[in-house]
Amino acid sequence: MSVIDTSQPPSQPAKKVAEFSSPLLLGEHSLCPGCGEPVALRLLLEVLQELDIVQRTIGVVGHGCYGSFVRIMDVDVLQCLHGRAPSCATGIKRVRPDRAVFTMQGDGDMVNEGLQEVLHTAARGEKITCVLLNNGVFGDTGGQLTATTVLGQRTKTSLEGRDAEAHGHPIPVADLVAGLPGTAYVARGTVATAGSVAQTKRMLRRAFEAQLSGAGFSLVEILTMCPTGWFVPAPDGPGYLADSMEQAYPLGELTT
């Protein structure tokens, strides 16, 4: 695994390997080449369409690179404060119980700033679906350490790698949430490979189904590539994810 030499132009430019478009996309995303977040967005939009709930869905989006999706997703959206999406979604769902309500948050948003919100919301069994885009860094602010940065990972604020003594341990939020009564469905997927993309989409679908059936709270954590914040070439993103995050955060369904 190489670390990017930023003094030189990229030696391995990203190649577009496939083109997907959803009718719910109003424009192009503006995220980095190789970013995992637009893939997750596409899966989410496809699931809304396949479940035929597009015209009864309200999204709540936090603060991170995915925040710019508010401009391009053709869904009613509240852009909320950093970390507070589960609380806002609670208010929305309680006054509009027949709507599908989801949050889109990053690890910085959900696990740093808003850990209390997501845990309480899960424990209350709110019938909403939280989508966590976990890339282990604050991507939007330039690649600093978050509460999910894995041990050993180098970030701008842990240059020598995350050290448990100095920086504490990463928090596996999906596992915490899965352990709470009130939680109907929790799963962890990724978008690093074609196979995992298909699996993650199934997870999202089940999460929304759990919400729509009234079973309770659901959460899907999606490990996403952030080559820019990891300081690796874009094509190395999926491999870096498999070697680092996937080791610390095993994939699969966490509720039975």
Add this chain to the structure above:
Amino acid sequence: MTLELLEGSTAIARSAIAAGCRFFAGYPMSPFTGLLENMSQQMPAAGGVCLNAESEIEGVNMTLGAAAAGARAATGSCGQGIALMQEAIAEAALNETPFVVFNMARNQQDYFQSTRGGGWGDYRTITLAPKDVPEAVEHTQLLFHLADRYRAPVIFYGDPLLAQTRVGVSIEALDFGPLPPKDWVLDGTGGGTGRSRQIWTWAMGKATDPGPGPDGHWRAIADKFDAIDKVESRFEQAHVDDAETLVVAFGSAAKFVEYVVDELRADGHRIGWFRPVTLWPFPGEALAAATAGVRRVLVFELNAGQMLDDVRIHAADRSAVRFIGGVSIAESGLAYGELMDAPVIRDRILAAITGGARP
């Protein structure tokens, strides 16, 4: 009109529900707790929701969400709890989500918090400070109206006397006139139409329908609050025409001042009172007019001198302004101290009239 003997917190909760409030979220803190208990007991029968928020931050953000989805919604707390809500109050002012924040304050030390705010950006919060429970019942409903009218979070400034005094009141829905349609609400039906809705402090709009963006949007918000400032200030005054001395006070303290001024007038003093009913917008022009002919302007408030700033800004002659209030807290920390007492206020007014500045 039948009167019912109700505690302030009960009356305010009933009035909020009569105004159509159907969502409430709060976290206990005395003397706000009574309102939360009443809301949780009364909301279900009204078909509404009252949530035991796990923190004030969660409570205000739940309320923001409920309001964004179209409900008349409210939250509340006091002092520190309202401090925790400041980020969301500012956010709601800037993304134009209307709701009511009940500050059932422990004293009058939250004047700056209400009128200056601790959030970010160029925003203001309409703040009504009723002097007693019947007025609190009316203000509760007026606040929901003003919130919807201006699409902004608004503040009710209460205190322990309003929360806990039992008074005969009548609670019925009040009509403050027509409101603009809530055509901005997120109801979830916009998806896939190309015209999906968005509530966003930055107002960037959708790729196919760009919004003004932060520069244009925040200028418009500032203009909106300028316009509110010009038309929504409210005040009450008495004996201004012949007054040599004018006492300025707000909320419950103003009720005490009113009583003392009546006593002093009966003793032959040429004295009047002025009460800002809205703390923001501050009735500055009215105060300037009321103070034009007086020799001294006395400010009585239960804090170290907060509204004093606004009085100094607007008084016809700021050198005539004297502060006769002060910090005064009960042993419990939860209510007013001995300064909130007619004989004490009377002594302070008389001391100021006979020459002293700060007693």
